[in-house]
Amino acid sequence: MPASFLLGLCAGLAFARAHARRDAAKRRNDENDENDRDGDGDGDGDGERRPVVVYMDGCFDTMHYGHANALRQARACGDKLLVGVVNDEEILRCKGPPVCDARERADAVRACKWVDGVIEDVPYEVTDAFTDELFAKYGVDFVVHGDDPCLAPDGSDAYAYPKRVGKYREIKRTEGVSTTDIVGRLLRLGARAMGEEVEEEEKEATFCTTSSRVAQFLGNNAPPAEDARVVYVHGAFDVFNTGHVEILREAQKLGDFVLVGVHADADVRARRGAAHPVLNEKERALGVLACRYADEVVIGAPAKITNDLLTTFNVSVVVAEDEDPYEIAGEDANAVAAARGLYRRVPRAREWSALSVAARVMENRAAFEARNARKTKSEAAYYAQKTHVKES
């Protein structure tokens, strides 16, 4: 598909939906309030002990496992986690253009398994008035943010008020991943898709996937029961976002346990081209594991379904991420599942691919390149002077 077509398509869609989304966001926030009949902030009105409510806000653009890990740590600070998602205008004013619009960002946050509720359309600066509203209306006990400084455009501390009144907690920022880093990778992918020569990135990879990180992301997910109907969904799951959330949600309706096969890097590269995947298989697996609709992942799963895989995992249904079946060495990747009557195709609810998101970035290329140049410099300065900080 020509890149210019993708650019035009993305721009048109984003424009037409912006206003309707702001109204819908307000309606969803109001519905939360109406359901909270006992006013304890938990949105249900059952009169039980009031849980400790934690609030974290942010842009959550191109939601990644660093954001998910922040939400995981924030949730561990209390009983309930409310997340404020900053609106598009505020992000544009304070940080530059977002890649994903407010609705997509809110949906991605809502799908994260550590999130109990989302407040859409919040301001970037946590003003006194908004903080009071968080305490009074939503019963928030603590405001939580990563240990990186968060400054308003005038240079002031965006969390000054909750800090002053002793209602602020800090969690450790996850190193080695950021929206800046992902946008950089998308810029390179987009440039390659447009036929440009792109030099390899020189930056050292800083994220290390440890076994405890994988265990943390698995959380309380239980293994499948003996008679569980296991649904196997497989694909690249690159730059995890709302399109992936939708297919996992659909998969969950087909059984009791969703097992996700995250294809190995080499397979994704073979199928989609040398510039793929944007995120490596361990990063992609963490993105999937943070989703409330996934129970377990196979990291580096084979792209082609085998009888052995179906038997090992006791699979009852196979769902493929791509709407159109794909071939590997001239053979349908799902042929074995189809022959056993297990293959189901779920229509794709939202168009989402690494290439389409790269096209969005290329549409605003100058702005993203300028912002990335700025942020890459400050990130490099941070990594050059960093000292050890223990994660909570």
Ligand code: CTP
């Ligand atoms: N966060 C984190 N680790 C990361 C990235 C973000 O812990 N690698 C935390 C931030 O500290 C914040 C929350 O996630 O508490 C939301 O961050 P966000 O507002 O989306 O933006 P940034 O901090 O700028 O992060 P990024 O550039 O990755 O979007």
